[in-house]
Amino acid sequence: MIKTQELEINLGPQHPSTHGVFRMITKLDGETVTSVESKVGYLHRGMEKLAESRTYTQYIPYTDRLDYLASINNNLGYVQTVEKLMGVEVPERAEYLRIIFGELQRLASHMVAIGTGSLDLGGFTPFLYTFRDREKILDLFEMTIGGRMTMNMPRIGGIIEPPEEFWPALNKFLGEMPGSIEEYHGIITGNEIFQARTVGVGIISPELAEQIAVTGPNLRGSGIKWDLRKNAPYGIYDRFDFEVPVGVNGDCFDRYIVRVREMEESIKIIHQAVRDIPEGPTFAKVPKLIKPSVGEVYHRVENPRGELSFYIVSDGSTKPYRLRIRGGTFVNIQVLPYVAPGWKLADVIAILASLDIILPECDR
Amino acid sequence: MPQYGSGLFVSIAHLIRGLFGGTTVTADVVMTVINSLIIWALIALAALSLILLERKVAGWMQLRTGPNRLGPRGWFQTVADAMKLLGKEDIFPAAADKWVFGLAPMFVIGLSVMVMAVIPYGKGMVPVDLNVGIFYLLAVSALTTIPFFMAGWGSNNKFALLGGMRAVAQMISYEIPLVFSLLGVVMITQTFKMSAIVNAQSHVWFILLQPLGFVVYTIAATAETNRAPFDLVEGESELTAGAFTEYTGMRWALFFLGEYANLFIVSAVAATVFLGGWQGPFLPGWIWFAIKVLFMVFLFLWFRWTFPRLRVDQLMHFGWKVLLPLSVANILLTGVGIYIYQLIYPAIGG
Numbered sequence: 001m002i003k004t005q006e007l008e009i010n011l012g013p014q015h016p017s018t019h020g021v022f023r024m025i026t027k028l029d030g031e032t033v034t035s036v037e038s039k040v041g042y043l044h045r046g047m048e049k050l051a052e053s054r055t056y057t058q059y060i061p062y063t064d065r066l067d068y069l070a071s072i073n074n075n076l077g078y079v080q081t082v083e084k085l086m087g088v089e090v091p092e093r094a095e096y097l098r099i100i101f102g103e104l105q106r107l108a109s110h111m112v113a114i115g116t117g118s119l120d121l122g123g124f125t126p127f128l129y130t131f132r133d134r135e136k137i138l139d140l141f142e143m144t145i146g147g148r149m150t151m152n153m154p155r156i157g158g159i160i161e162p163p164e165e166f167w168p169a170l171n172k173f174l175g176e177m178p179g180s181i182e183e184y185h186g187i188i189t190g191n192e193i194f195q196a197r198t199v200g201v202g203i204i205s206p207e208l209a210e211q212i213a214v215t216g217p218n219l220r221g222s223g224i225k226w227d228l229r230k231n232a233p234y235g236i237y238d239r240f241d242f243e244v245p246v247g248v249n250g251d252c253f254d255r256y257i258v259r260v261r262e263m264e265e266s267i268k269i270i271h272q273a274v275r276d277i278p279e280g281p282t283f284a285k286v287p288k289l290i291k292p293s294v295g296e297v298y299h300r301v302e303n304p305r306g307e308l309s310f311y312i313v314s315d316g317s318t319k320p321y322r323l324r325i326r327g328g329t330f331v332n333i334q335v336l337p338y339v340a341p342g343w344k345l346a347d348v349i350a351i352l353a354s355l356d357i358i359l360p361e362c363d364r
Numbered sequence: 365m366p367q368y369g370s371g372l373f374v375s376i377a378h379l380i381r382g383l384f385g386g387t388t389v390t391a392d393v394v395m396t397v398i399n400s401l402i403i404w405a406l407i408a409l410a411a412l413s414l415i416l417l418e419r420k421v422a423g424w425m426q427l428r429t430g431p432n433r434l435g436p437r438g439w440f441q442t443v444a445d446a447m448k449l450l451g452k453e454d455i456f457p458a459a460a461d462k463w464v465f466g467l468a469p470m471f472v473i474g475l476s477v478m479v480m481a482v483i484p485y486g487k488g489m490v491p492v493d494l495n496v497g498i499f500y501l502l503a504v505s506a507l508t509t510i511p512f513f514m515a516g517w518g519s520n521n522k523f524a525l526l527g528g529m530r531a532v533a534q535m536i537s538y539e540i541p542l543v544f545s546l547l548g549v550v551m552i553t554q555t556f557k558m559s560a561i562v563n564a565q566s567h568v569w570f571i572l573l574q575p576l577g578f579v580v581y582t583i584a585a586t587a588e589t590n591r592a593p594f595d596l597v598e599g600e601s602e603l604t605a606g607a608f609t610e611y612t613g614m615r616w617a618l619f620f621l622g623e624y625a626n627l628f629i630v631s632a633v634a635a636t637v638f639l640g641g642w643q644g645p646f647l648p649g650w651i652w653f654a655i656k657v658l659f660m661v662f663l664f665l666w667f668r669w670t671f672p673r674l675r676v677d678q679l680m681h682f683g684w685k686v687l688l689p690l691s692v693a694n695i696l697l698t699g700v701g702i703y704i705y706q707l708i709y710p711a712i713g714g
Binding site for chain 2: 007009011015016017028031118119120121122123124125128129132187191193194196197344345346347348349
């Protein structure tokens, strides 16, 4: 007797489009996905536990390894949490430099998101276009601190002062960016096949996004205007004039276009910061040995992949008593089982790409 | 001789006839052997040079240099890659259907050789000038579906099976517009013979008479060769490598060779049927032919490195709802055109 059976496919942990070691147990009816079960944790390194045996300063490089495409944003989140705990006042110039580097890092991260998103749809060329521009940003970082990926740049109480040649190079980069974004629109946004693959695909409704607590561009793609830089400004973000772009339908295309618009807004922020940056010291007077008083603190920042927040409990020693991290990816990835069923196998890859996951932050 | 070097095959045949004292049978046998050797050499040459060309063009489109280390400007890179693949272990998966799995790559390359036999490379340079040339070509190239499905089924792997399923669905769907797009030309020339179709284009190329046919052919041919934006059989972002997931070493390389041989074939057919084949001023015919083939190849490379991949249902919709009606409309238009032409010039009938 002939019978039909669901085909169960194991996408990951080793698969070209799972962006690391994410695993999806996918059930297929022909090419149509009937259910997706997501498995995380293949990259668990015990980041939170490690903090308990490191001093506050020693832990900064570990935060680089959370979301390795946005290491400066991670550093900033952690460093600002500790500063909040200690009540440190950061010098003006350092605040502006943090904005500049943080937004540069956001640009670099969104470039990867857009490029690999296109790669997952089979378009290889746009990927190299975005990486060409990311290269320029990484060169700026290298010029400043020597590193390119995990730079460990912000410190508790300040940030490193970039060299003289940084400023002309930054201006040159900012001048080239509008042309590059025009190219992205030409090769990705306006492409008929790209639109056919993304418009209306993988709709995350605003209700679902709120229930699961999706954050970052994925939330804004669903049409909810929520950006911590605007809604709960940290650092000196309240001094800058920028828009929070939102999508309309919450589909893959909206999540893509929100990222591109955010890149434009980031460029605006950097322009303002370069214009207003004052002279002065870049480090506050912070004791060599960081020893916050007993207490606890919660701080959250807007990372390229959603809200990153740190919760630190201090027992008055040089090491945190407990440190808890909330990463954007871990929460965002949870929408997949709700959104993916009913779409084709290739769409699930498109949806996953549009969520822009990064596993080290998810598994910690 | 009007054009120097245009009748390469004819000259060789004359030479052999002279050597063997005019016995036609011996000359024919020798010519057949030479022809098949030349076709094999051509496939190897086409694949090696097209792979290099693809990597160079891709590099140029992607703001990078492409291979540039081995030999002058990296020209020997594909040779080195082929040598590397020869040295790789030939793995048969434990669960695979040994015969089906092992034979599939050979069928791919065998079919390519069979198709290449009927292509007119230059004036008098058709290895086998069948009177049903186009018909034979389409029939044999339609068989290419089978080795892909054999690979998908024989591997006994879920990704490969999905790839094989896609191969069948895609290649059969696009076979029909491909055939219909060439029918317009056959209606005008009233022949299936490849050399006759080229001869019919001595005044005007069929791309001017059949622009719609050319467009439909180019799109359907991209799908037939499984190249982006229709590379769903491989579909590396969802199916890792689709039907070829389990293949290693030389067996995998044969698929690769087959892909580029097919790319050469569809470009050669386009050059023959729509771009006037070896017709052209000043240069020998086979150089004109090579130029036209390279132009078509470049077009296909351009597609590949610009477009993302279509989804499986979009592919089907496009094939059945857009390309097929267009190709049928092309046949209708051609028929009406021929009817009007015959009304004006009643002398030309048939």
